[in-house]
Amino acid sequence: MTLKTKINLSIVAFIILTIFIIVFLIPHLFSEIKKSSRELISQKEKLAEFQAMTEDLEKFKSDYPEIKENLEKINILFIDPEVPVDFISFLEKTSNNCKVKLDISLGLPQKIEKDPWPSISLQIRSASSFSNFLRFLEKLEQSSYLIEIQNLSIARLSEMELTQPFPQTELLERLVSGDVKATFSIKVFTK
Template identity: 45%
Template sequence: MNPNKKIIFTSGILGIISLIFIFLIIYPLFNNIKKNSEVLISQKKELASLEGEIENLKNFEKIYQAHHQNLEKIDKLFIDPEIPTDIIKFVGFLRKIAEDSQIPIDISSPTPKKEIAADPWPSITFQVSCEGKFSNFGKFLEKIETGPYLIEILNLNTRRLTEKELKPKEFEEFSLADSSISLSIKVFTSR
């Protein structure tokens, strides 16, 4: 073999070996690097997302701690219908306010909770009726509206007492200037 053919033959073999080396070793190596880079990038994105969530949770915890007392106060505005003492306390509150306002009241049992689509918050309703001076009733309304419970006055009916109504013994203390009042009080509940 002459030297030119040896050089061409050797160059050809080296070229084939180089191609085999490139396709069997270097190409898979670069593919693995590419896949590992993609996995690393997605893990970095996930880590950044988790770090953001952790930061948000820390901020939420700080905000919660700052407003914890206010949230407890808000929670106390609602009565729990599952706990009878809450309902009893509310009725006691109404009776105490009525006594302070110098009006006798009758409170009916609360109506069962109804799920009303237009009403976004759960509640129970009490029917209250009373007789007395309208000015005293105004004081009563003002005190229950500024009281420690979240309420809404639904219906309010008032009328003057008639002579016929004043004749029974239980109405002797009232006069024609007094009123008979009935109202529905919606009390918002926690459940």
């Protein structure tokens, strides 16, 4: 082989090697750089998110003593769905204070799609003077519980209802003509 042929072969080999590097190695390096860049950006975003969460947590820790009282008040708005004894005791105490006789039927806890919280429905039958009944409703509305009064039906008691021969319920005892009987539902929101 002559020197010229060796030089030509060396140049061809160099060109082939250069093309090989350009075609195969450089794109691979660029793809690795892009992949590493994406991972770095992703980790920076996660770090920024974590720092924001940490700042929010620190802010909440500093604000918590101020809002603790309000959170406790909000918690009182909702009754315990498993044991609604406190709410029923409240109803009985309020009805006694207002001189309203009550008959309470408790429903099952439910979650209605349009409501923001789960609830329990109570069916209540009552009898009293009209003014006492209005006082009772007013106290219910002003109570610390989150309630919604539904399906209210009020009717005046007639003399016939009070003197019927069949056994009267305890609800109608010691009432006079002109007093009212009411049936209504209460939706009480639960925890």
